[in-house]
Amino acid sequence: AQSVTQLGSHVSVSEGALVLLRCNYSSSVPPYLFWYVQYPNQGLQLLLKYTTGATLVKGINGFEAEFKKSETSFHLTKPSAHMSDAAEYFCAVSDPSYGKLTFGQGTILTVHP
């Protein structure tokens, strides 16, 4: 069975500071991994995904994530936070044996001026 854990339900950073949102997964086979962002009262928007190939993937809005198999992690980073990054972020995992995506519980990112 697959699962995903997001460490920290709330993360607070200052504008211009590094953003680091943590995601660890478990999967019986090499997984596909995703990060989504959700702004208040909106649907989820895909930020980036890892399927195969390069382990460092770049997404929209300056975000990137690195797949580390040895650590079973897929942390999301952005070098410099902007006020507009304030939102809830979801990590998700899938593997071919199970099929559907499994979502983490989400991390709310707050950006202070």
Add this chain to the structure above:
Amino acid sequence: SQTIHQWPATLVQPVGSPLSLECTVEGTSNPNLYWYRQAAGRGLQLLFYSVGIGQISSEVPQNLSASRPQDRQFILSSKKLLLSDSGFYLCAWSVRLDVEQFFGPGTRLTVL
């Protein structure tokens, strides 16, 4: 390009009343379709998914049902709403079960 629509955007309903939420996808054929619910502080809960017309898989036994009368139409229903049905309902689609899903704008349901 593909787009996904949900309506209504917001809904306030009394306890015991029926419910019908609709989701449609444009620009793709035979999508996989999903219904999720977000209740306050409870993350994203998969309710139903469908891989084809008339085929519905239920993930959580509850007061709700889903139907897929057409290839790109997915409907979430209830005969009698409960207070616990309040939440933000999201529809999503994908080309396969194991790849990224694309979400609609959501419906905010408040049951009073």
